[in-house]
Every structure is written in C-alpha cells, then in structure tokens.
Amino acid sequence: MxxxxxxxxxxxxxxxxxxxxxxxxxxxxxxxxxxxxxxxxxxxxxxxxxxxxxxxxxxxxxxxxxxxxxxxxxxxxxxxxxxxxxxxxxxxxxxxxxxxxxxxxxxxxxxxxxxxxxxxxxxxxxxxxxxxxxxxxxxxxTHTRAWADALAGTKAMVLDTRKTTPGLRALEKYAVRAGGGTNKRMGLHDVAMIKDNHKYAAGGITAAYRRVREAFPDVPVQVEVDTLAEAVEAVEAGAKFLLLDNMSPATLAAVVAAVGDRAELEATGGLTLADAATVGATGVDFLSVGALTHSxxxxxxxxxxxxx
Missing domain, CATH: 3.90.1170.20 (Quinolinate phosphoribosyl transferase, N-terminal domain)
Incomplete structure (x- = not known):
C-alpha cells in the first residue's frame, strides 16, 4: 500500500x-x-x-x-x-x-x-x-515557428484551426501562440464560420450570412469562399472575414485586389511550408494550417x- x-x-x-x-x-x-x-x-x-x-x-x-x-x-x-x-x-x-x-x-x-x-x-x-x-x-x-519564419517579410500570420487533439485544444492553441502563430476561434461558439455546407443548406452566401447576423448579431462571422465571385458576393453581403479555400496564388492576389481592405483574408487548403512565402506575398492576412495541431x-x- x-x-x-x-x-x-x-x-x-x-x-x-x-x-x-x-x-x-x-x-x-x-x-x-x-x-x-x-x-x-x-x-x-x-x-x-x-x-x-x-x-x-x-x-x-x-x-x-x-x-x-x-x-x-x-x-x-x-x-x-x-x-x-x-x-x-x-x-x-x-x-x-x-x-x-x-x-x-x-x-x-x-x-x-x-x-x-x-x-x-x-x-x-x-x-x-x-x-x-x-x-x-x-x-x-516548433512547427508553428517554422511557418512564422517562412512568412517573415510578409504581413501574413499563421493561424491554427479546430483540428486539435480532443481535450487538449487550449494547450495546443497556446503552443501555437508560443511558437509565433495566432489563434482563430476556440470552437463553434465564439465565431460563426459559414462553410460550403452551410451555404448550400441556406441557399447561398448572402442568405446564410444574413441568417447568422439576425440570429447572433454580436458574434464575428467568417465566410468560406471558393472563387473571386464568391469573395465579392460575401463582402457585399457584409462579411468582414473571408476564408479563401484552395485558391492558387494568382487567384488569391486577385481577391486581395478586388476586396482591398474591406475584409480580412485567410488562405487555407493544401498549404505547405515550401509555398508559404509565395502565398504570404499575395497580400492575404493569414494562412490557416490544420497541420500545426493535427500533424x-x-x-x-x-x-x-x-x-x-
């Protein structure tokens, strides 16, 4: 004993x-x-x-x-x-x-x-x-610092996602901050993210955005877009934060030029360290990288x- x-x-x-x-x-x-x-x-x-x-x-x-x-x-x-x-x-x-x-x-x-x-x-x-x-x-x-270093010289910062180990989200998101990155949202409660499935279910970007604003007027809203046209539609609907999904550097640069300073822009999807500087140079504000916490x-x- x-x-x-x-x-x-x-x-x-x-x-x-x-x-x-x-x-x-x-x-x-x-x-x-x-x-x-x-x-x-x-x-x-x-x-x-x-x-x-x-x-x-x-x-x-x-x-x-x-x-x-x-x-x-x-x-x-x-x-x-x-x-x-x-x-x-x-x-x-x-x-x-x-x-x-x-x-x-x-x-x-x-x-x-x-x-x-x-x-x-x-x-x-x-x-x-x-x-x-x-x-x-x-x-x-350590992984986050590698991304932060790769983005040096651009205005872009590396963001984490919700792809965290169950039960350890707070610790892993703190580790991202310690490594020089930044946190987006802690969960489903503090930021409304209108993703593709939400757009389809609600009948489009504008309808989905308006529903979120009506239901939760004080909650920040981010809209996932796949094309330049969707980016423009989301901003015209009132969105101030866009998630630019799986866009080429050329398309990212075109969105930056079209949107200007009307919204913060986050590149995501298939990003690699080798491409980080190129993506950052397009003028986006953030690169979100699920691998920071899941890999x-x-x-x-x-x-x-x-x-x-």
Whole structure:
C-alpha cells in the first residue's frame, strides 16, 4: 500500500500565475492533468514499479532535458503535473520545480529546460504525463515557428484551426501562440464560420450570412469562399472575414485586389511550408494550417534523474 502523507500537495500559486499569464485557465489545466494521471495510474492510482523499488522517504533531483533542438512550450503545464502528482496519488509531498528555459525560446539538444526536486516516487510517477504534454506542446510550437519564419517579410500570420487533439485544444492553441502563430476561434461558439455546407443548406452566401447576423448579431462571422465571385458576393453581403479555400496564388492576389481592405483574408487548403512565402506575398492576412495541431511531431524531451 502507498504511505499516505498528512498534507496534500497541489499546484502552487506561482504555477497558477504562470498559467494565467499564458492565457490558460488553471482549473482547466488541472482537470486535463488529473485525467491524464488517472489514465496512467489506473483505478487504484498506483505506480507499481516506483512504489516497489523506491522508499517513500527518498528524494532526488531530475532535469528536463531537450533531446533535439526546437521551440519549447508548456513548462508551466509540466510543472503542474509534478506538483499535482502527489495529490492525485495520495503521496502528498511537494515537488519543487525551477524553470531554466522560457516558453517560446529556441532550445538546443542537451539544454536543461527545468529542474524538479522532490520525492523520487512522485517524480517518476509524474514523468510520462509531464513529458507527454510538454513534448506535444513544444512540437506544436516548433512547427508553428517554422511557418512564422517562412512568412517573415510578409504581413501574413499563421493561424491554427479546430483540428486539435480532443481535450487538449487550449494547450495546443497556446503552443501555437508560443511558437509565433495566432489563434482563430476556440470552437463553434465564439465565431460563426459559414462553410460550403452551410451555404448550400441556406441557399447561398448572402442568405446564410444574413441568417447568422439576425440570429447572433454580436458574434464575428467568417465566410468560406471558393472563387473571386464568391469573395465579392460575401463582402457585399457584409462579411468582414473571408476564408479563401484552395485558391492558387494568382487567384488569391486577385481577391486581395478586388476586396482591398474591406475584409480580412485567410488562405487555407493544401498549404505547405515550401509555398508559404509565395502565398504570404499575395497580400492575404493569414494562412490557416490544420497541420500545426493535427500533424506536428513532438519535440523530444527527457527527464534525467541526477545520479551524483
């Protein structure tokens, strides 16, 4: 059985403050972490290997170390995992986390990102969950930075989409911001996006736009268009934000010339890093890239227990 400590550990005020500063809700992050830890620990909330091999009183220090170069994101989230692991497991003793790097920074292979000190059982129990989240978020930030760099010299910014991992949207969208990108909408509730199926069901762009404006007059509206003619129709209906779907650079430039500053313009569909600068040079305001969150490889990061 696990020895139960009298005092429960938990997320520190400093970590909560860092999460809020990153635009993250500490309680939402807590729920994500608790669910992830319980998924790993099972119904008894037990790490059988660590409990069997490590005395409850043993403490150690470990470093979070980059195994590859990239952009780091999620250090406060990782800190919260270590801080909450004692509470979730009932081991209860506090882990101290000290960050060396900062979110949004480029790191190199071998760089120490943070140091954690505390009960060895808690460190090793929290290890995989902390790394799963930190590696994932840093991978998204690294991929996003590549797009932001490719668009340097143009006014265009790279946007994310709703193609996120279920349950991790807030973390992944934060990672996009840390990587130099920007967020479009969090979900179906904060921006109305009139896509092709909405247009067809409503009887056209103008009818769909008017229905949204009548039903939700204060909600921002974006209209997906496939041709120059549709772009002009949407703007004349009142749209201030157009999603330009699968258009060639030449067509994008034509839409920019026709629409001018009457609407913000977002290019999307089949975009690649190799084409990013060309698309950005057309004068569009944004490139939306679902791959930022649905296809980014992780940034390899490890937890190394100090042995000296």
């Amino acid at each position: 696990i020895e139960r400590a009298e005092r429960r550990a938990g997320m520190t005020a400093d970590t909560e403050r860092e999460l809020r500063g990153a635009g993250l809700d500490p309680e939402q992050v807590r729920r994500i972490i608790e669910n992830a830890l319980v998924e790993d620990l099972g119904p008894d909330r037990l790490d059988v290997t660590s409990v069997a091999t490590i005395p409850a009183t043993q403490t150690d220090t470990a470093d979070l170390v980059a195994r590859a170069g990239g952009v780091v994101a999620g250090l406060a989230v990782a800190a919260a995992v270590f801080e909450l692991a004692g509470e979730v497991t009932g081991m209860g003793r506090t882990v101290e986390v000290s960050s060396v790097a900062r979110d949004g920074e480029r790191v190199a292979r071998g760089d120490v990102l943070a140091t954690v000190t505390g009960p060895t059982r808690v460190l090793l129990t929290a290890e995989r969950t902390a790394l799963n989240l930190l590696c994932r978020m840093s991978g998204v930030a 980014s490889p992780i940034l390899d990061i490890a937890l190394d227990l100090r042995t000296e």
